[in-house]
Amino acid sequence: MTLFESERSLIVLDCGIKFPDPSFESSLLTADFQYVIEKKDKVKALFITHGHEDHIGAIPFLLKKVNIPIYGTKLTLGMVRAKLRDYKISPKDITFHEINSNEIIFVDDMFVESFHVNHSIPDGVGYAIHTPHGTIIHSGDFKFDQTPIDRKTTEYSKLVSISSKGIDLLILDITNVEREGFTPSERVVGEKFFDVFRKVNGRIILTTFASNIHRVQQAINASIAFDRKFCILGKSMVNTVSIAKELGYLSFPEEFQLKQHELKNQPLEKTTIITTGSQGEPLSVLTRIANNNHKDVKIFPNDTVIISASPIPGNETLVNKTINKLFKLGAEVLYEPNHKVHVSGHGSKEDIKLLINLVKPKNLLPFHGEFRHMKHFSDLAQNLNYSEKNIILAKNGAVVELNNGEVKIVDEIAIRNMIASGSEIIEFNKSSFLERKKLLEEGLILISLTFDPERFKILAEPRIKTLGLKNHDNIIQKEIESAIYSFFLKSPKIENTQKLEDKISNSIKELVFSQYRKYPAIFVQAIALNIK
Structure with a gap:
């Protein structure tokens, strides 16, 4: 969660959750809303970059404290509405505003523009926030994909047009700053899927993040191309596929989709299962299959399991346990980095350099990184001729002031670790x-x-x-x-x-x-x- 505050107004950008520790898989850390609550009379809008849990997961908790209009793209708002219904909040009680690329949104003494970016979920955007004291660009989670599945590349011309007026601060995603080169296109994974599906004679079980809709589409395309019917399993996967199909972000002939109870009558060699569990989550479908306690799916010796995701830091042990159990049951398992069945949704070093060179900001502020990522980013930026004083390495709670083109950390707000407990949030101890x-x-x-x-x-x-x-x-x-x-x-x-x-x-x-x-x-x- 990032806040942009002027003399008269306050804009919230993204509001997500994260898992505090794999040991507490049922617990969710949220942002500390105390500052927002104290300034609730100034809070004018919530802008969302994309529909991942670490960007929308805490919205229901925020809305219980502050009722504010929500701005986002079509798919992102669809995901937010579903999230609110999960928490028994009626979307009818909330003002939603679906943004489009040509729109300028005025928020009291600030105004906001959006631009499309590529990520591992469709409909991602970055924002330009024009304040009384200068202009800030927030990249959102991004990479540059020249051959995206939906044929929508980053809006280079829009980004350059906004930047031509001068950008005082670029806030950018540095998740993959330690990786050389450009992050490969999502289309590479689809080509690998076709190669695997062509060679495999038995059943295919594929797991990925439920929100990676393009990945799911490519798995469905490969399945249909080789005359396989597919079944979607796992609550989050089923819900996301339903939302994406309803809103037009997924497409497939209905006759190729199996219901769960139909699996038992479908030949294994003509079956694909697309499911949850890429992170070894204890209650996920793939983990239950690996533990041999899923009621409808048992591993057979000719099965191939594709884990189309990389473990989130901290989840490696859970993922490795799942892989080992699947091998012991007789399945063939394809996973990263051995089989090239996954690409990241975040830009690598060259993506980051390209964004900086397109925007040409006076100052840089990285996000989505630990201290080592910050250090590597600082080295990268200095190689692009930025001085240390123009590279703002801020930690959670930092108050960063923009004033007449100058950016500096001026204060720090005490941030508590907050955890979701039922429908409320409490301090995490x-x-x-x-x-x-x-x-x-x-x-x-x-x-x-x-x-x-x-x-x-x-x-x-x-x-x-x-x-x-x-x-x-x-x-x-x-x-x-x-x-x-x-x-x-x-x-x-x-x-x-x-x-x-x-x-x-x-x-x-x-x-x-x-x-x-x-x-x-x-x-x-x-x-x-x-x-x-």
């Missing part, structure tokens, strides 16, 4: 999440009992609750109950309640570890009741 992770892995046992300290005797049946001890809960509860009665029969009298709780806890901990090799968190509540 790593230690508390590590505690939660341990409870999920090792389990939790709650014991409540009433006893007579004088006679050292249980007065009522203990109440026992176990959580997270999958497939063992009922057995463990009976064993714990038996162990508690045995403890009171065999142990010397303990009148101190705290000592009794500790003794019982340790006893149960030893029991569970000896039987199940787990160290659950155990909480014992012993209530002393003297019976005369």
